[in-house]
Amino acid sequence: MEEYCVIAKERARRPTDFIRAREQRVSKECPFCPGNEEMTPRAVAVYRDDGVFADGETRIRGWWARCIPNMYPAMVQAPDAPTGEWVAMPARGGHEVIIESPEHESSPATFDQETISRMVKVYAERYRYHMQRGSAYVSIFKNWGREAGASLSHTHTQLIALPLVPPQMMRELSAISSMPACPYCNIVEREARSERLIFTKGDWACIAPFYSQTPYEMWLLPFKHISNLLELDESMLEDLGIALKGALHRLSALLNDPPYNYMIFQMRSGYHLNIRIQPAVTKIAGFEKNTGIHINPVPPEQAASELRSVS
């Protein structure tokens, strides 16, 4: 909420300025591809047509999605006590990787409707699991492309369950509590009638936010005041999948499958769920680290217009 950005029209760019060479995508030796399940830790949830299972001694095959512990976790169930002279707390929580599809050469931008729909349902289920275990915050995010932080090219989402509400969210909640009404309700209602609207799908709006930190940043917001994925009914969850795929498809078509991050912002209660998609096409460098202010050479109105024009 208290983010700043500079819309630098003087540095104006066209979509082609952000297009870079595609990464070589290989499936040989990919630990996330079917047949290579032994290369990963035991899955905590294996999704198949006949149910959800956990891996035992042998790995379960025939899955359409798999959820595995991260090999290099940032948070663990039973952490060591912290040491050192500064304030510290144990890294208690969870760190999982959700492999959303067995297909190596696919991504949410190209998923069919069933796959994207299943993906958001898995997000909701894993969110529920960690919130029920007492996590204070569950971060769900996707890094797509090496420049966006993905170390493996096979499509996957990360989930990190935290023992605390992160400072960024605390600041946001504090700002929201000082306002007379929910700012996101205001944003979605106003922007749905603005030139920054990209599209709507059912109860969802996809907008280029006024305070876009990156070129072609997109937000997905429900029109209804809903705090998290668990409050969505079946049809809103379904529409979220379609809207997310629609947004990513537009981005991919316009910028030739650029690296990006998307992040789900949600809270147990008292919040307005939103999903932010940020293409990783500009560098976070000295100025941003020194000031926290992002320079964005593409005005959101231009971004929305170009994203709208993708069929």
Ligand SMILES: [Zn+2]
């Ligand atoms: Zn793969």
Ligand SMILES: [Zn+2]
């Ligand atoms: Zn709201």
